[in-house]
Amino acid sequence: MLIDRMALTGSILLDIFSVLIAILLVIISAFKRRYSYWKNIGVECLEPTIPFGNFKEVFNQKLTLGEFSIQYYNTMKARKAKHTGCYFLHRPVYVPMDLDIVKRIMQIDFNHFTDRGGYVNEKDEPLTATVFNLGGQRWRDLRVKLTPTFTSGKMKLMFPIMVQLSKELTQTLQEECKSSDIDVKDISARFTTDVIGNCAFGLDCNSLKDPNTEFRVQGRRIFDSTTIEMITKFLTFVFPNAMRFFHVRALPKDASDFFWKVTEETAERRRRSGTRRNDAFQLLLDMMNKIGKEGDTALTFGELAAQAFVFFVAGFETSSTLMSFALLELSVNEDLQKHLRDEINIVLRKNNGELTYEALSEMRFMDMVICETLRKYPPVPNVSRLCTKEYRIPDSNIIIRKGEGVIIPVKGIHYDPEYYPQPEKFDPTRFTEENKSKRHHFAFLPFGEGPRICLGLRFGLTQAKVGLASLIKNFKFKLNPRTKYPVKFDPKNIFTSALGGLWLNVEKID
Numbered sequence: 001m002l003i004d005r006m007a008l009t010g011s012i013l014l015d016i017f018s019v020l021i022a023i024l025l026v027i028i029s030a031f032k033r034r035y036s037y038w039k040n041i042g043v044e045c046l047e048p049t050i051p052f053g054n055f056k057e058v059f060n061q062k063l064t065l066g067e068f069s070i071q072y073y074n075t076m077k078a079r080k081a082k083h084t085g086c087y088f089l090h091r092p093v094y095v096p097m098d099l100d101i102v103k104r105i106m107q108i109d110f111n112h113f114t115d116r117g118g119y120v121n122e123k124d125e126p127l128t129a130t131v132f133n134l135g136g137q138r139w140r141d142l143r144v145k146l147t148p149t150f151t152s153g154k155m156k157l158m159f160p161i162m163v164q165l166s167k168e169l170t171q172t173l174q175e176e177c178k179s180s181d182i183d184v185k186d187i188s189a190r191f192t193t194d195v196i197g198n199c200a201f202g203l204d205c206n207s208l209k210d211p212n213t214e215f216r217v218q219g220r221r222i223f224d225s226t227t228i229e230m231i232t233k234f235l236t237f238v239f240p241n242a243m244r245f246f247h248v249r250a251l252p253k254d255a256s257d258f259f260w261k262v263t264e265e266t267a268e269r270r271r272r273s274g275t276r277r278n279d280a281f282q283l284l285l286d287m288m289n290k291i292g293k294e295g296d297t298a299l300t301f302g303e304l305a306a307q308a309f310v311f312f313v314a315g316f317e318t319s320s321t322l323m324s325f326a327l328l329e330l331s332v333n334e335d336l337q338k339h340l341r342d343e344i345n346i347v348l349r350k351n352n353g354e355l356t357y358e359a360l361s362e363m364r365f366m367d368m369v370i371c372e373t374l375r376k377y378p379p380v381p382n383v384s385r386l387c388t389k390e391y392r393i394p395d396s397n398i399i400i401r402k403g404e405g406v407i408i409p410v411k412g413i414h415y416d417p418e419y420y421p422q423p424e425k426f427d428p429t430r431f432t433e434e435n436k437s438k439r440h441h442f443a444f445l446p447f448g449e450g451p452r453i454c455l456g457l458r459f460g461l462t463q464a465k466v467g468l469a470s471l472i473k474n475f476k477f478k479l480n481p482r483t484k485y486p487v488k489f490d491p492k493n494i495f496t497s498a499l500g501g502l503w504l505n506v507e508k509i510d
């Protein structure tokens with residue numbers, strides 16, 4: 001009896017094992033067929049690994065996406081390839097190396113690449129339906145409506161709030177640097193959280209005064225992904241339909257619940273008090289209440305909340321990354337720090353000590369430092385596009401089919417010695433007007449380009465410059481031994497982020 005049962009079990013196990021092996025072989029052969037795609041159409045490609053494609057080191061967290069961008073770009077450049085292809089898991093992705101082709105995809109022939117391919121799952125997670133993630137006509141309509149949010153006129157109105165918060169930043173730092181080393185990434189993020197909260201929503205987020213305020217905690221939560229969350233994010237990008245079918249959420253639930261609740265409360269407060277403010281949130285409320293041009297379609301509350309959310313998230317993280325890496329480089333290059341401080345003091349003296357919007361635009365060296373920081377540490381190391389209409393790459397037989405992805409290797413381009421000799425060197429003079437005019441315009445892409453260029457570019461630059469002006473005027477920064485230079489980047493973060501923070505020694509200038 002026992003022997004019979006063992007035999008039966010053994011044969012079932014064998015059957016299951018054979019079926020599994022057969023399935024595995026089918027999957028492997030499907031991958032192999034897929035992985036011959038670029039070779040078959042004569043496009044340069046590196047050897048992919050099943051099932052990661054060319055992103056194995058990114059998945060197992062040996063490389064950040066920024067490091068991948070540089071490594072991939074340099075390898076292909078050494079092969080003198082103009083057109084290259086890689087595989088993101090099973091998906092073929094075109095990667096242009098020639099800046100004229102980059103310009104065509106992002107700008108001239110944009111109509112073929114209108115989408116980014118972000119994950120939208122409105123049913124389970126309305127906050128994903130942002131202007132960043134949406135494509136097609138819904139993106140176009142929203143983009144047109146949201147563009148007036150950050151005009152230079154609006155920036156001038158918001159400017160005094162930024163200056164006021166920069167004074168709070170100085171006071172906070174003065175207190176905190178007495179007793180401890182400073183993680184400039186953290187303090188910059190607290191500043192930009194308060195700025196975007198106040199300028200865009202009229203909310204006092206209070207994170208400078210209280211580093212553990214819920215805004216800061218939940219803001220950090222969005223970017224501090226666990227390994228599982230990071231893999232989920234990748235999968236939502238590659239299999240959006242399947243992930244929607246299985247109701248998969250791309251955002252941490254606690255953080256998205258918090259932002260939803262804050263948006264509801266803010267909308268309700270304004271409705272009850274009847275106050276109108278000249279800010280991004282008012283613009284969104286008007287769009288929801290159909291106060292605007294005749295024939296405009298109204299936003300739903302979910303759409304409003306999603307746009308408020310993306311402004312908040314995009315608004316604080318990227319700009320604080322910019323501020324903190326600028327501070328890092330200025331602490332390593334003390335002559336540049338002094339040069340910048342001298343410029344700030346000269347401009348402020350001319351303006352009776354007042355930092356105004358116009359005074360800020362007089363700071364030419366500040367602008368060069370900011371650009372060089374964005375070149376060396378682009379907060380978004382790669383930019384993506386989704387082909388929405390079949391496209392033949394000019395002067396070639398390569399066809400990009402509808403549904404195929406494109407990656408622009410921003411960080412790779414920023415480290416190309418052909419455009420930036422000695423790319424590891426921090427050298428703001430690369431951005432004098434004369435030097436800029438000698439380079440291809442698409443050799444500098446920290447905000448992307450074309451109709452989908454960053455919507456908050458002006459806001460991001462202004463808040464980072466205001467914060468930096470007040471910090472460099474009032475403090476001296478030096479590298480702290482806790483920070484490795486060159487920096488080690490955090491492979492768990494899809495954006496540029498230093499592993500363990502950016503710790504500096506800070507000394508108040510009397």
Ligand code: HEM
Pocket residue numbers: 116131132133143196310311312314315316318319322378379380383384445446447448449450451452453454455456457459460461464
């Ligand atoms: C230093 C600061 C910033 C950097 C480096 C940055 C970078 C970027 C990049 C690379 C993109 C993709 C562009 C493309 O695909 O061509 C983007 C898109 C976007 N950014 Fe920013 N960003 C910054 C600040 C901001 C701020 C402050 C906001 C809002 C308050 C913002 C809102 C957006 C939005 C809404 C999009 C999507 C635009 C669209 O698809 O139409 N960004 N940003």
